[in-house]
Amino acid sequence: MDDRTRAVQARVYGKVQGVGYRLWARSEATGLGLVGWVRNERDGSVTAWLAGADAAVAAIIERLRHGPPGASVSRLDVEELETWTTPGDFRIIA
Template sequence: MARRYFVSGRVQGVGFRYWTVGRAKQLGLVGWVRNRRDGRVEVLAYGETGSLDSLEKELQSGPAGAQVTAVDAAPVNPDEAALAAEATRFDQTPTL
């Protein structure tokens, strides 16, 4: 199963992407995380439902220094879900 999240608040410049990569790897997820020019962080993760639920819960607080105001789920189109399913790790990608 694939899920996309948009995390808002003070989430850039606080190690949020690095922290997300570590948490996702610990949970056995694959996918990516990136900063967005609008100040949010975007996460696309693929894995078991329980692990995705855990990541979503942890995104709501983030690393020390972050101040998360919202974690919004967004649809994942079938092509993105297929690509995420083929991923072999969780990475940071360039800002969009």
């Protein structure tokens, strides 16, 4: 069993606001057992902070590349985080 943990910050660009992207991302992340948050940015992108098992983080990164129905992802930037504190759940930040 692999118990490595990983944290990333992902920035998603394209048609990702007004299509339920944050709700979808929270559902996908919690389904994978991840913690963190997701929020809309002023420039029309969405930022997500995600932490958990390495395999689960890898899986959510791939899902973020496609998004929910109605979304159109043009770019995904992922930054590995060296140090982090677990928030304990997954939140949508307004």
